[in-house]
Amino acid sequence: MHLIMILTALGVAGLWRYKYPFYSQGSWNQRWHQVLSLFALPPLLLTMTGVAVLYMGADEEPMLWQWQGRFSYLIVSGMLGFAAISLLKLAYQSWQTQQIVRTCPQITLLGKRSRVVANPLPFSALVGFWQPELIVTEGLLTTLDNEHLEAVLHHEQGHYYYRDTFWFFWLGWARSYTAWLPHTEQLWQELLLLREIRADFWAAQQVDPLLLAESLLQVVSTVSVPPDSCCAAFSCAAVRDRTSIRIDALLAPESVASATNLWFWSWLVLAFLPLVAVPFHTCSHLTSTAH
Template sequence: MHLLMILTAVTIACCLRYFANIPQGNWHLRWQKTLFLFLFPPLLIFMTATSVVCMGKQGTMGGMYTGSFSYLLALIFIGFFNILGLKLAFQGWKSVKSARECPQINLAGKQVRLLETGALFAGQMGFWQPELVVSQGLLETLSPVHLESVLAHEQGHYQYRDTFWFFWLGWVRSCTAWLPNTEALWQELLMLRELRADSYAASQVDPLVLAESLLLVVTNNPVGEEICCAALGAGDRLEQRIEALLTPPEPTSEAQLQSWHIFLFAFLPLLTVIFHT
């Protein structure tokens, strides 16, 4: 019976992902729909595995005997999930430690870390209370007004606690990379994260200035250097971000936004514990 539960959860998760389409519309709607498609299937599998482990390898459920194979399978999955989480946490800790070795400077009245490199970089480093890290190349390339737009964008990442939430989303991505469309949905979430921070920055500074900053990074970044500035970005995402900045945002009513209550369905497997004897 437990094995049937696991197979059912995996089948539902794969079907949801396989038939998933990248949503269209403004970033508010795209964010809600993409987050559901990305997070709900892994959450359903994880909750099913958790319920199987809680029920144990002995007893009956619905008149059917349970075996040790499904229990062991669920235990391996949860153990793998936790090991990957510890690995990502260790990598994040090393990144934060490396960032804290950079000297602190005062920039626009804020304490930031200075990365001594010619590449253009700006990003939040940390977990719940991240620190802003900017590169020497960025300070030398951008004018004060363009630099202000970059700082406003990074404040948007701080406001939405992107470093915290995307650590957990990255954990889910690593554990369920085998599910269909994981990478496509992950890239969409990364794009929407930047659009959300752009939208926040556009409420603080001139959107046109931020759009100009995007182009300045692309044209002034040293040849051969990866454009790793979290605030600016480049490549095939550049056009989409500039277009969003120059286009007036569409009003989105609360009724259009997806309710978080739908995620409660992923916890339904936990109810099966009461039927285990």
């Protein structure tokens, strides 16, 4: 039973990712949910399957097939162990980044508390977990005037509104221990792009979209910073070559994020389905013990 569960989860994960080249575009909001489900479902399904098998234990009946239970137990133990190590490594790297940021001087910038990094390149980002800090470079302060600077800060506020640093920490963790799944890196790059577009839309409700587009051109054209799992930046290497996509999305008349449809989250039911087997296994085990 355990081995069948693992093979089924692997099959579903592979088939789900196989859809990637063929998913429909739709609106930006629909595209965000489609890419998110394609990226997040396979790791979550495999993790929940591993948790279920680990909870049910290594022994299976009948005795002839006990090797399957023990072999499956070793597989999921290895997978979950690697996932745990990946999580600890990512958490430590994020902690190091935050410690470095906290050594930078703090100022009030256009009414928002920020930390200033001594770097001539224009750059801004949120760094942290649930309550991230805003960082800006000296280069950004000298490159942009107050209007364009305000547009950039609203973009970062959009990241804060959606808690992008928190959610992308966990998505980055899923990426780190399931990199072997099909299309992982392509979907990750898509998510980074769509994350920036979503924050752009949020900022465009507060400031003139043209100001935001001009700020994007000035900043992205001069800086390339690798994305960090606990960092949500106005510009990063992953989306640097897609600046025109962000600008077109900002300036298009239909560039307004639509309301979230709960149907988009129905894939979560499939992800947690392996846990349904746990109570049945427990009942079966109790019955066999009684006999």
